[in-house]
Amino acid sequence: xxxxxxxxxxxxxxxxxxxxxxxxxxxxxxxxxxxxxxxxxxxxxxxxxxxxxxxxxxxxxxxxxxxxxxxxxxxxxxxxxxxxxxxxxxxxxxxxxxxxxxxxxxxxxxxxxxxxxxxxxxxxxxxxxxxxxxxxxxxxxxxxxxxxxxxxxxxxxxxxxxxxxxxxxxxxxxxxxxxxxxxxxxxxxxxxxxxxxxxxxxxxxxxxxxxxxxxxxxxxxxxxxxxxxxxxxxxxxxxxxxxxxxxxxxxxxxxxxxxxxxxxxxxxxxxxxxxxxxxxxxxxxxxxxxxxxxxxxxxxxxxxxxxxxxxxxxxxxxxxxxxxxxxxxxxxxxxxxxxxxxxxxxxxxxxxxxxxxxxxxxxxxxxxxxxxxxxxxxxxxxxxxxxxxxxxxxxxxxxxxxxxxxxxxxxxxxxxxxxxxxxxxxxxxxxxxxxxxxxxxxxxxxxxxxxxxxxxxxxxxxxxxxxxxxxxxxxxxxxxxxxxxxxxxxxxxxxxxxxxxxxxxxxxxxxxxxxxxxxxxxxxxxxxxxxxxxxxxxxxxxxxxxxxxxxxxxxxxxxxxxxxxxxxxxxxxxxxxxxxxxxxxxxx
Numbered sequence: 001x002x003x004x005x006x007x008x009x010x011x012x013x014x015x016x017x018x019x020x021x022x023x024x025x026x027x028x029x030x031x032x033x034x035x036x037x038x039x040x041x042x043x044x045x046x047x048x049x050x051x052x053x054x055x056x057x058x059x060x061x062x063x064x065x066x067x068x069x070x071x072x073x074x075x076x077x078x079x080x081x082x083x084x085x086x087x088x089x090x091x092x093x094x095x096x097x098x099x100x101x102x103x104x105x106x107x108x109x110x111x112x113x114x115x116x117x118x119x120x121x122x123x124x125x126x127x128x129x130x131x132x133x134x135x136x137x138x139x140x141x142x143x144x145x146x147x148x149x150x151x152x153x154x155x156x157x158x159x160x161x162x163x164x165x166x167x168x169x170x171x172x173x174x175x176x177x178x179x180x181x182x183x184x185x186x187x188x189x190x191x192x193x194x195x196x197x198x199x200x201x202x203x204x205x206x207x208x209x210x211x212x213x214x215x216x217x218x219x220x221x222x223x224x225x226x227x228x229x230x231x232x233x234x235x236x237x238x239x240x241x242x243x244x245x246x247x248x249x250x251x252x253x254x255x256x257x258x259x260x261x262x263x264x265x266x267x268x269x270x271x272x273x274x275x276x277x278x279x280x281x282x283x284x285x286x287x288x289x290x291x292x293x294x295x296x297x298x299x300x301x302x303x304x305x306x307x308x309x310x311x312x313x314x315x316x317x318x319x320x321x322x323x324x325x326x327x328x329x330x331x332x333x334x335x336x337x338x339x340x341x342x343x344x345x346x347x348x349x350x351x352x353x354x355x356x357x358x359x360x361x362x363x364x365x366x367x368x369x370x371x372x373x374x375x376x377x378x379x380x381x382x383x384x385x386x387x388x389x390x391x392x393x394x395x396x397x398x399x400x401x402x403x404x405x406x407x408x409x410x411x412x413x414x415x416x417x418x419x420x421x422x423x424x425x426x427x428x429x430x431x432x433x434x435x436x437x438x439x440x441x442x443x444x445x446x447x448x449x450x451x452x453x454x455x456x457x458x459x460x461x462x463x464x465x466x467x468x469x470x471x472x473x474x475x476x477x478x479x480x481x482x483x484x485x486x487x488x489x490x491x492x493x494x495x496x497x498x499x500x501x502x503x504x505x506x507x508x509x510x511x512x513x514x515x516x517x518x519x520x521x522x523x524x525x526x527x528x529x530x531x532x533x534x535x536x537x538x539x540x541x542x543x544x545x546x547x548x549x550x551x552x553x554x555x556x557x558x559x560x561x562x563x564x565x566x567x568x569x570x571x572x573x574x575x576x577x578x579x580x581x582x583x584x585x586x587x588x
Contacts, residue, residue, distance in 0.1 A: 001180055001221045001248050002354035002381055004162035006031060006212060007149055009175065010042035010049065012133070012168040013185055014205045018052045023209035028058055031216040035352075037158050039063060041145045041165070041175055043132050045102035046071055060156060066130060066137050066171060067148030068104035072155070079104055080151055081143040082524055088127065088138075091119050106138040120493070126520060128493045132171045141490050142526060145171065146178035150533065159319035161229075161277055162354040164215060166200065166208060167192065181225050183211070197225045219351070220381050223247040231271045233264070233406075234444065234460035242460045244452055246272070248357075248383040250401055254391045254415065255408025255439075261387050262287040262362060263465065264406060264444050268385065269322075269360060270466050273297060276536075278356040279322040280346060282339055284363040286328030290467040294322075295536035301326035306338055309345045316349060316356050320536050323356075332366075339367045340376055347378040358383045365390035373398050392418040405447040409439040422449065432457060485534045487526075491517050503571060507564045515558045522548045522559040540570050 006028075008014050014024040028038050037060045042049060046064040049056070056062050057073045064071060071077035081104040089106065092099050097115060099108045108116055113129055113136055120127050120138070130137045130144075153160060165172075165179035168188025176182025176196055184196035186207075193199045200211055230243040251268075255261045266288055272279050273294045281288045283301075292299045298315060300307040306327055315321055325342070327335050339361070346359050361367065364386040368376070373395050377384060386402070388394065392414050399422070410416055416433050435457055439445060446458040486499030487506050496517060500506035510518065521527060525548050532541035547563065550556035 001162055001226070001357055001383065002219055002350065003164060003215060003221050004036060004354040005153060005156075005158045005160070005164070005179075006036055006038045007041050007163055007165040007175060007179060008038065008208075009145075009165075009167035009169070009172050010040055010044055012188060012205075013166055013172075014208050015052070016205055020053055021205040021209065024205055024212075025058060027209035027212050031212055032060070034216055036216060037061070037153075037156050039149060039152050039156075041067075041149050041167075043105070043107075043135075043137055043171055045100065045105065045107070046077070047102075061152040063145060063148035063152055065102045065105040066132075066139060067143045067145045068139060069102070070148060070151050070155075080148055081140045085125060085127075087123060088119065088125055091123060092116070095119065104139065104143070108136050108138070110134050110136045112136065124492050126490060126493050130171055132169050137171070140524065141493050142488070142524075145175040147529075149175065149178065153319070157317060157319065159276070159278065159354065159357070161319075161357055162221075164212075164221070166212075177228065180229075181221055182228075197228065220248065223249065223382075229275055231268050232463060233267060234462045236458065236460050242446065242452065242458070244268075244404070244450075246275070246277070248381065249403040249450070250379065250382050251385045252391065252399075252402040252405045253385065253387045253408070254405065254419070255389060255410050256412060256415075257389050259389075259408035259410070259439075260441055260444075260462075261389065261408050264408065264462060265360060265362070265385060265387050266291065266467065267463060267465050269358075270294060272358055273322050274466075276320065277322075277358060278316065278319055279358045279360060280316060280356040281322075281324045281360040282327070282342060282362065283324050284327045284335060284339070284366070286326045287362060288324045288360075289326055291322070291324050293467050296320045297322045297324065299324045299326055301329070303329055306330060309341060312342075313345060313349050316346075317353060319355055336366060343367070343376040347376065347381075350381060351378055358385060360385040360387070362387040364388045365393035368398055369393045369395055371395060371397075389415070391415055404450040407436055407439070407445045407447060409441075410436040419447065422447070435459065481534065487530050489513050489517055489521070491520075503567060507567055510560050510564050513560070515560065518560040518563075519551070519558060522551045522563075527559070527563060537570075540566075 014021055032038055039061045040059050041063040043066040044064055046069050049064060062071045068081035070080055083104055084101055084106060089101055097108060097112055099106050110131055116138060117129060126141055127138050128141050130139060160178050161180045163179040164181045164183060165175045166183040167175050168185035170189050172192055173195060181198060182196045183198045183200050184193040186199050186201045187203050200207055226247045229246040231246060232241050232243050234242050236242055253261050253265050269279050269281060269291060286302060289299050291297050300323060306325055312323060315323055350356060365388045379401050416436060442462050443459060444462055446453045448455050481501050486501045488499045489496040489509060496513060500509050528541045528545035528548055531537050531544055547556060547559060551559050
């Protein structure tokens with residue numbers, strides 16, 4: 001992944017006693033000159049931040065009040081959370097508590113936590129307390145730094161998967177976890193350091209400037225520091241899940257014709273897309289069209305002509321979009337010319353924007369057998385998936401650049417020899433040849449060369465596919481979401497029941513929760529944010545947002561039954577059983 005976003009906490013990370021470190025300010029200017037977007041993500045009240053920094057024009061965006069307020073230097077700003085409730089502020093004042101009030105947040109000394117909680121309970125308000133060293137923030141539920149950063153990056157058309165976050169305190173956990181690389185200040189919270197991908201050595205903000213300059217000098221995020229996002233492709237013989245870290249490595253999928261190469265490749269694509277990565281699949285034979293049932297995926301070509309490259313490039317400038325280019329109706333000679341132009345365009349686009357995050361090329365042997373393959377691929381950024389039944393036809397230097405190989409059944413002697421030629425790939429040629437030939441349709445093998453293989457020929461049973469046979473949106477009703485993706489109903493800041501881990505559970509809970517709970521979620525816009533953020537179904541999220549607005553204005557009844565009906569109509573409710581993919585049940 002290309003480094004494209006720098007998300008910085010303010011106090012304690014790049015500022016001491018409110019004053020921004022001058023070297024950090026200069027370093028921010030340097031990285032922005034390289035096209036890296038810089039976002040301040042802080043618990044501070046926006047007006048205070050403007051005062052202590054002298055203006056916000058030195059960054060691309062600011063997320064203030066711990067995710068509740070979004071502001072851009074050009075002048076645009078908006079609230080992500082509900083504004084402070086006047087009765088809460090008045091009661092704090094009546095009880096003689098010292099506090100500061102922003103647009104959405106109330107800030108107090110952490111020692112006043114018990115008294116503030118008493119006010120929240122007495123007034124029966126949906127508010128939560130969040131600590132930041134010696135201070136405490138009181139916010140609406142569901143608001144944090146990661147929520148605000150995602151909102152900012154949506155407007156900037158950037159992705160959290162191109163982002164590096166740096167923070168120092170307990171309210172930075174979600175910020176670091178949402179970004180591809182999370183960096184904890186070595187002078188900050190020990191708990192945050194234990195959770196981070198990188199711990200930044202030093203004694204204060206002065207250490208941040210050289211770190212971000214060094215990071216910006218490398219176009220690619222350091223693969224060894226990435227590992228929180230994983231692809232769960234199957235189960236090993238000992239029952240352990242096979243999880244591959246998403247590190248932008250070049251992957252080769254090989255095997256005989258009809259051995260299931262495109263099936264396992266589609267499995268990996270599904271998981272990348274569902275985790276918010278942008279994927280571009282070059283599909284010479286039309287094997288990946290069913291990916292269109294996933295959120296944000298557009299299929300081009302097929303019976304229509306393939307897309308013009310500038311039009312495709314515009315689509316892939318959106319980080320929540322993925323594309324499948326079906327070339328099955330294109331003549332072979334035209335296909336070769338088109339794919340070579342397409343690969344060069346994708347390499348240039350990704351170097352400029354960081355998107356798409358992964359480029360998949362099936363039937364790769366037709367296009368990458370000549371020495372000019374380096375003009376078509378940007379191997380410095382990596383993140384190519386090449387699929388072929390003729391590995392031997394790939395250029396030798398390209399085969400050497402592959403960092404990971406997944407094999408399906410392979411019996412062709414020439415192809416087995418090509419695999420054997422990879423240093424340490426198969427060990428005993430007799431044993432390796434026999435094991436490759438014995439693979440069943442539901443099995444695959446991870447070859448030595450990546451850390452996950454543990455230096456062995458690692459056979460595994462493949463996880464179920466989500467899009468193998470399902471060609472409409474009904475699958476979303478049953479599919480189990482990752483833990484943090486479920487919808488949480490709350491009352492006065494307390495969770496009501498278990499999170500809804502599927503749309504079917506969501507519908508049932510929606511029909512049964514008390515009306516005032518459903519109404520409060522609608523007032524805050526929680527439903528539309530969920531469909532946009534988790535399912536990437538922005539069209540439906542827009543319809544839900546309209547319903548929420550009609551309810552706020554008193555033009556619509558209780559949203560529970562209205563929304564349940566909308567979900568059923570959108571996702572074609574069906575009573576048929578559905579096998580939940582192992583990968584999604586386990587999480588990533």
